[in-house]
Amino acid sequence: MTSTPSGAAPDETFHNWTPTWSQDHTDPSLPPITLITDTDDQPAYTTTALAAHQPKLGRIAVHPTPLATAPAYLAHDLIRALGKHLPPPDIAPPWWTGNADESWRAAAAWTQALKISHYVICRAHRITGRHLEHLMALRELTRIRLTLVVSGPTPAALAAILNAVAHHQIDTLEDAHQHLNQDPLSQAPASYPWWRSTSFPAPHDELWYVLPPRPRRPAGTPDEPTISSYGTPTRLPCTDSRPPSIALPAHTNLGTLSPHHETVAQRIHTRIAHPVHAAAVAIRSLTGYSTDQLPQLTIATPQHPRADLPTDLPDWARLLQDAARIHTDLLPAHFSGADRPFRFGARDRNDVAHATESCHLVAAHVRRARQRS
Structure with missing residues (x-):
């Protein structure tokens, strides 16, 4: 298990927010990122991560859309993981779905209003560097716990981010299961x-x-x-x-x-x-x-x-x-x-x-x- 110190705390609170992130401005008091490494790409890791999806506990598991590279797509995946649907392909989409900033603002608003405290991102090695930066910006704003499941080698874009933020690494299925099921009870009402x-x-x-x-x-x-x-x-x-x-x-x-x-x-x-x-x-x-x-x-x-x-x-x-x-x-x-x-x-x-x-x-x-x- 490894750990890395983060940079200096931000000088100001996020207002009029845009999903931008800088390695030089990250809050060291945020929960460390957890990196679950699955070097052999075993299906059991993805299955375990998806089984950890417990909205009532404030924990959301996200399986990103494969090969989706547009900056708004990962925000849409987070919104869908919250149980919400964007229009199907045969329906004209709302204007905001094509706007990355607005899509991430919507994801951030739902995250805070629904008291989501932990996002688990499966197959994180497949998401782009731009997506990772937007995700880091969301983490800074909402102060969520963030778990990234990487199946295979850690990509360079993710490695660069991990060098700048506090994180720890898990490389066994038993430790991954224990980590993914230890969230405290959410503030969400029991009969939501x-x-x-x-x-x-x-x-x-x-x-x-x-x-x-x-x-x-x-x-x-x-x-x-x-x-x-x-x-x-x-x-x-x-x-x-x-x-x-x-x-x-x-x-x-x-x-x-x-x-x-x-x-x-x-x-x-x-x-x-x-x-x-x-x-x-x-x-x-x-x-x-x-x-x-x-x-x-x-x-x-x-x-x-x-x-x-x-x-x-x-x-x-x-x-x-x-x-x-x-x-x-x-x-x-x-x-x-x-x-x-x-x-x-x-x-x-x-x-x-x-x-x-x-x-x-x-x-x-x-x-x-x-x-x-």
Whole structure:
């Protein structure tokens, strides 16, 4: 077993975060990286690592997509390992999936909100040097334990990183098993319902839900069409064209929550990979706010005590709001807003609209006022 000292502690806390890492700025108080070396590429090592996947304990095992070299791909693999799905290949992807910085911000926000404390990366010898640097940046930000399983010789890019950070090495299957199953209990609630994933994509015969009636304030343009990633107009199905079976009640107090909201929560967890979009769909399912109203919504602050969003959100929705807030805190300052949780533009509105539909949620029918002659 070997160990290596790390460099100097960083001079500042990460704010307005980008997934960049420097060997000269690493925190020596972080948990050492564990390198599990499998020089003979024995399947038992990968099987043992994948069996260590225990989300309720804050431990996530990740099997990276083979031969995926784009900078965003490893972030997508982490998000998928958390039980979330990106759109299948035949669906136009959200804009952020092609942006490495935004993909890693989403992974970082979920990591912190879900209290993930340990990532186990299988076949780490196959990921690129760029991926490793992004992973090191995530480690610095979230202070996770990091275990890398290397099957074969340690690649030069990884060896260079290990020379700069504290690490220790394991080279027997027995020691690997012991290491992978010694995490302390996570702070995650014991009955956390989202770890029970739902179908993806949604089956054609899945029950549809009608969102609560759209609130009158703030004003907006409810008939504005959304534009797909292909640039073509699209509308979510309304009750006129696709009548769902059940209408969700508006969330005015905890006593009005429908038991169907747990089903909605599971759909959001499985089918929406971006934390802000997931939080937005959750708020829509509880309040009926439309995509044009979301960017105008406010939360209570000392400077602006009046708020549009309820303060007594159920736990599953509050966790999503926390993930969205963490994500916003990682953005450049001019994108953030202390009193507006959904400060996003047209592209995000489109993505939220399509994410709503992916959860088989539809807007309530809006009655038009009669025009006076």
